Amino acid sequence: MKLNNRNRVVFFISIIIIVISIIITLFYYVAISYNKCVKDEESMQRVEIIDRLNNLMNNIEEEKLYSALYLAKKDKKELDKIKKYRDKVNLNIEDIISFINKNSNISKYRSKIKDIFKYLNSTRNRVDRLNSEYREIFFKDYFNKVTKPILRLIELNSIEKNNKLYYFIELNRLKENLNREKIFISYILSKNIKMSDKDLLLWDKLLDNDRVPNFYTKLNSVIMIDKLNKIINIENFLNRIDNLRAKIFMNSMSGRYKISVNEWLTSVTDRVNRVKTAEKLLLSRVKNNIKNSLSNSKDNTVKLMFISLSMLILLFTIIYLFKNSIKNNRLLMNTLKDIEIDLDEEQKKEIRRVLEKNDTIEIYNFLANAIKEPSRAKDYFLANMSHEIRTPLNGIIGFTNILKETELKDDQREFLNIIEESSNNLINIVNDILDFSKVSSGKVEFEHIPFNLMEKFEATVDSYSAKASQKNINLELFIDPTIPLEVIGDSTKISQVIINLLSNAVKFTNKGGNISTKIEKISQKDNIVTIKFSVKDSGIGISAKQHSKIFDAFSQADASTSRRFGGTGLGLSISSKFVSLMGGKLDVESQENSGAKFFFTLDMPIPKGVKEREKPNFRDLKVIYIVLDDNRIDINLKKYLEYMGVELRAYNYKKILEDKLEADILFIDHQYIKDEKIIEDISKIDIKSVLLTTAEIESCNCNIKDNFIKVIYKPINYSKTLRALELVDNNTSLLKERISRVDDREINRTFKNIDALVVEDNIINQKLIKKILNNFNIKVTIASNGLEALNLYKINHYNIIFMDIQMPIMCGIEATKNILKYEKENNQKHTPIVALTANVITGDREKYLASGMDRYLKKPIDINELTAILEEYFPIVNIRNSIPLDKNSNSKKEKIILYKETELNAKIYSAILKNLGYIVDVYSSKDEFLKNIDSNYKFALFDLSPFRKLDSDDFIINLIKENKIVPIAFVDSDIKSSCETLKESGNINEISKKLKKCS
Amino acid sequence: MIKKLWNILLLLILIPIYLYSSTRGDIKIIEASESIRYLSQKISKEYLYFYKNPKKIYIKEQLNRDIKYLKQSIQDIANINSSRDSNNILNFLRHNIENIEKLINKDVDRKKALNILNYSESFLEGSNSIEKQHKYKFSTEEEILMSFKNIEYLLQKISKYYIAYTLKINRKDNLNSMKIAINKIDNILSRINSYNYPKRVFNKVREANSIWIKHKELFYKLPQLEIPNLISISTLLLEDNIKKIASYYGQNH
Structure with missing residues (x-):
């Protein structure tokens, strides 16, 4: 159910009202229950006092009886009995006063009890004095001043609407009446005196009150009624005593009684005891009922209190939530009002509508849209910026390139270079911002495709060699040759990271510094190879304090860095994000002024069925590296050569020149040995020499390089090393080696x-x-x-x-x-x-x-x-601008028709064949290839598998042969064919050998 | 001849049977009438006593029991008697019983007490009328036994008047009626005393006389001494004595 704020307020208030109503009701019931508890406790106190007063009265009746007998007989023996009961009575009174003292709400009875005690003592004195006014003593003193007030107290303490207690009081009255009659008649009988008219009238009056209550009228419990009726059976209870009374009455006129005191007492005491038993039963029931009621009341009170407290807590919680809701809502409304100023008219209208509606969900939706809107606007802006900046840049860069190809004055060319450099910088900044934006918005997509790590990153690092050489920075690269030939990942993104790191390294390394890029295999398990990429420079370094900041966006080590070296400061942030998204972590080890080493490790899967890198074996070659006095040696070259089975021996150039050592190949590092004379001397030695140089140095010493079989531009890498050794191994002529330097761009x-x-x-x-x-x-x-x-x-x-x-x-x-x-x-x-x-x-x-x-x-x-x-x-009609390296070879016999299934392979093999001096017509369409086979070609190099799939491999071979062309098929290693074959991954040497063999 | 002889024989058998059954019916009716007289006085006395002590619930229970006996006595007469006059009287008495029952089940008050007194007189008249219709020549022994019955009835009547007097209901009339009833008992007792009794019965008779004398003394102490409760229980003692004498007498004769 969705509620707007107004409805929510109504809802909350309704809930609060309901809860308050429930709490009030609960408290009302708690009060009732508590009141009942108090009343029950009071009732219990009352019953207790009634019980005590009843005991007191019973003992007073006994005291009265013996007092009556004493008065009648005047026998002092009776005094002991009187004393016994007087003591009992006194104890009873003390007990009652003590009980009253403990219960303050019945303290008002204290004075009454004391009064009773006072009158009792006074009456006792009269008895002790053997006063003959027995009617005065028993009917006025004892009854009116002692027994009656006690009865009154018992009645005062009776509980309203308690029927059992009602009958208790009725029985109490009956018992008192019986006792009075008992004592009175006992006195008459003991004294053996005639009863006067007054006596008879008193007696008759006592008989008026000799009534057994009707238990049926007020008691509901049949069991209780039965029990009471059994105790006080009316037939027995009345008839037996009436007969005795009638006899005493008849004798009373003469004063000669045939009924003894004992006979009378036995009969009457039996009645009194029955009444006492009934009283006890009723009082115990009353006590039990009150106890149970009190217990229930207490339980109910506790339960209700607990529920009430729970409800109170609930109420406070609701109020707290309500208050918070109101507060939050007010805050939200104020926020909305605050931001209203910054909104456009449309949004202002919307915000007013939302405020008017006062619906939190709508407010949040509005805020969410308001938050999303700038993000969308940013995306939109970036897209537009991308388009709007790239479009003119495209024009600048494109036309700059075209303009550079025209004849220009030196200063014009210099200006053009500046324009090109600036444009490239600008487009790099745009690209950085775009990349950063993509990374921030999570819109970067990563490729997971197999790629040749060696090829890719050799090329990547090579692209920075020119910049490094411009600053005379020694750029080193080591790519572990034990890394599988192909791995799966996003080569572009990794390359971008390495370029960024290299760019920074070049930027922050001073002239003559050193940058070392290493790509090493850490481990390989379950088709996953863990590779560590690192770029180490000898630049300005980073302080420990700045370590944490350098991966943040728009953050360089410090503001001065930005001013000094330029850049957006996004590169490392982007790189870090890229590495992180690829599952690694870009980290740095650096100390200020001691260079920096940036590194990251990636787990890269190895594609299924990938072939292992063929380990070259040049064990027989003797390779010498010429050093100066400091014996510095290119470690990476040494590692590559060791991998290829070659032992690199370092000799001082003087020793080479003097001793004329035997060797297959000499490596001279132009960066260390810059003396042209030394280089020239070494180049004249009859050993094939390879010059390790940089573009910068090479451009200044163009005459030197002609004397070397190969010039390797730094950084030296695996492929360059391999090619250099292959040249020596194949005994290729210097001329042909020069061809290898031709760029097919x-x-x-x-x-x-x-x-x-x-x-x-x-x-x-x-x-x-x-x-x-x-x-x-x-x-x-x-x-x-x-x-x-x-x-x-x-x-x-x-x-x-x-x-x-x-x-x-x-x-x-x-x-x-x-x-x-x-x-x-x-x-x-x-x-x-x-x-x-x-x-x-x-x-x-x-x-x-x-x-x-x-x-x-x-x-x-x-x-x-x-x-x-x-x-x-569209089919390629012609390939122009191929450089005719050997004009004599441009004959029919030198022409090759090449068919490669994929465009990329077609380009690669075409370049290789052209470099070998052949004219090549390339086709990537099978049909075009078949259509163009004619006798003008000497060789036909083609992928056999597409024809084999159609079972037409023999047909194609025969067709080629019919046109007097030598068929050479590219096949997988395990496939046999009826013509000459080349392995798919055949290198330039194999192709060259094969063509020579077939020619 | 034989047939005549059979008819004579049959008459000789049936006449005595008829005469015997007729006598038995009369005796029963007289006994029932005596019972009606006695119960009517007892009921009225009890009601007055109940009026005096309305909390003594056992009196009401006794009243209900006595009304039941009264109904039974009327039914006994109705079972034997077929005369129209007797039936009318009995219906009248039944009607009175119904009224008394109604009064008893309501709260007691002075007006109801007066009504009950009137009903008791009606019952006396009714029972006397029925008794007159059934003449029976009592033997001496039967007469003595009937005298005992009369005393019981008169004791109830005296008690009734005594209580009514103490309740200040028609004091003069009730005192006079009480004195008449006392005289009647005196007469009956003098007749009873004139008979010869075995020693055991004689002692009882003497004791009854003694109690009666004390009673009379107390009755005549009115209005100085009003002790209805004691009179009521002593009357019961006297009545009990008379019953015992009647019982001994019946056993010995």
Whole structure:
């Protein structure tokens, strides 16, 4: 049930009223119950006093009887008996006074008891004096001043509406009457005197009161009535005594009594005792009832008190909650009123509506939206910023590159370099902010794909070699060769982290410093390899105090650091988050001015079926490392060589020059041995030499490198070391080795008869994209918005459309929908639409593809990505700008037709073959490959598995042979074929050997 | 001839039977009438005593028992007597009993006490009327026994008047009626005393005379000495004595 605040207040107040009502009712019952307790206790006191008074009266009656006998007989023997009962009576009185003293609410009886005692003593004196006025003594003194007040006290203490006590008092009266008659007649009988008219009248009056109460009228308990009736049976109770009375009465006129005192006393005492028994029964029942009632009352009072207290606690809890609710609500309302100032008109209206409605849930919803809104706005802003900043940057970077390829003056080129550097810095900052935003909002997606860790991170670190060499920083890299060939993870993100760490290291390391990157295997278990990544520099270091801050966003070690070195301070924060999200923890060990070591460890799964890295064996090679006097040696090179089975021997250059040692290969570290003369001397020795240098040093000493079989640019890594050793091992000529230095980046593809529609609102981007596509020999038509594109599409035919997203008039998504609709309505063949946008936030790609676009290309345009997309839809017609290294070899026999199933492999093998001096036509389509097989090619290198799947492997081999081409099939290691074969992972040496063998 | 003889024989048998049964019926009716007389006085006396001591609940119980006996006596007469006049009287008496029962079950007061006194007189008249219709020649012994019965009845009557007097109800009339009843007892006792009794019975007779004399003395002490409770219990003692004498006499004759 949802309640707004007004209803909640009503609800709370209703609950409070109900609880208060219950508490009042409970307290009322507690009061009643307590009152009943008090009354029961009072009743018990009353019954106790009644019991004591009754005992007193019984003993007084006995005292009276013996007093009467004493008065009648005047026998002093009777005095002892009188004394005995007087003592009893006295004790009774003391007991009663003591009881009264203990119970303050009956203290008023104290004086009455004392009065009774006083009169009793006075009467006793009369008895002691043997006063002959027996009527005075028994009917006035004893009865009126002693017995009657006691009876009155008993009656005063009787409990209202207590029927048992009512009968007790009735019986008490009867008993007293019987006793009076007993004593009176005993006196007459003892004295043997005639009864006067006065006596007879007194006696007759006593008989008036000789009445047994009717127990049926007020008692409900049949058992009790039966018991009482059995004790006091009217027939026996009356008839026997009436006969005795009649006889005494008849004798009373003569004074000669035939009935003895004992006979009379026996009969009357029996009656009195019966009454006493009945009294006792009633009083005990009364006591028991009061006891039970008192016990129940106490129990009820305790229970009710407990419930009342619980309800009180509940009430206070409800009031507390209610108060808190009101307080919170007021606070919430005040907060809303406070923030109202910062809201727009629409939100102000909404907030007023919410305040008026006074519904907490709505208030919270409003606040939640108010909190979410800036986040959404931030996302929106970032997306826009991404687009708006990247778009012009795209233009700047693109045109800067194009401009750099034109003929420029030196100062112009320098300016262009500054523009390029600044643009790159700017785009890095944008990327950092975007990455940070993604990390903060949890929108970072991590890939889990197999990758070659060695290849990936050698390249990553290599990309920083130039920057390191600019500062003459010795950049070292060690990637543990025992790490499996492939691992699963997000190579891009790890690479990004390492680049960030390297970037910082370069930034904070002074010239001539040292940076060491290490990727080491810590352990390997159950297809999980634990790898530690570390970047150690000899830079300014970080103080212990700053350790905790450096991973925070926008935080560098201190403000001065930021001013001195620049940067957003986001890099380490992003890296730390990336590592954390990948299951590791980026940490640092550093001391101020003693450099820093950043490191993290990741558990990376090993893909199933991955082959182990082939361990090269160059055990027979003799490798010498030339050192200066300080005997410094490149530790990483030593480790790589040891892994390859080579023992690295370090010799001083003087020893090399003087002793002319035998060796297969010499390594000279240009960074240590900078003396050109020494280097030149060493290069003249008849041992194959490899120069370890940096781009910076190399650019200044371009003449030196020609004398070396290989120049390895630092940082030295596993692959470079391996290639250097392979060169020596294969005895490759110096010329061919020079070929290996040719970069295949200049290889470009061209396409035939492709018309592209580029939809882009930004003029700079229009020109840039047009220039790039024209380089691919693609004809470009430009549309400035979606609507223009739609209209152009309706009247022209295009092979591909590049569609920007954010455009005026009609956005890219709407234009795409309209184009798809047009195609459907006109049964037109679908034209591929490539989203071209600077929106790179997570989810954009899926959004665009879901809207009907076929591919996604982010800005600034990556030529390789663009090429891949183009090659997917259109066949490559030609590959231009291949450098003809050996013009003589450009004959028919040197041509190779290459078919590789995947685009990437096609590129790799194409590059290898071109580097080996062959002309290569590459096909990644099986059909195109078959169509283009002709006798102009000397070799046909092809993937056999696609044909084998179709059982046409023999057919293809025969077809190739029929065209007098040598077939060389790429096969898995365990497959046999009817032609020459190469392993899928065949390296350049194997291919070279195979081609030589087949030629 | 034989038939005549049979008829004579039958008459000789039936006539004595008829005569015997007729006599037995008369005796029973006379006895029942005596009982009605006695009970009517006893009931009225008890009611007056109850009026004087309304808390003595056992009196009410005694009243109910006596009314039951009274009803039985009327029923006994009704069972034997078939005369229309007797039946009318009996119906009248029954009606009176119903009224008395109603009065008893209500709270006692002076008016009801007066009514009960009137009803007791009606019962006396009714029983006398019925008794007159059934003449029976008593033997001497039967007459003596009937005298004892009369004394019992008269004792109840005297007690009734005594209590009524103490309750200040028609004091003069009741005192006169009481004196008449005392005289009647004196007459009866003088007749009783004139008979010869065995020694045991004689002692009882003498004791009864003694008690009676004391009673008379107390009766005549009115209005100086009003002791209805003592008179009531001493009357019971005298009545008990008379019953014992009657019983001894009946056993010896």
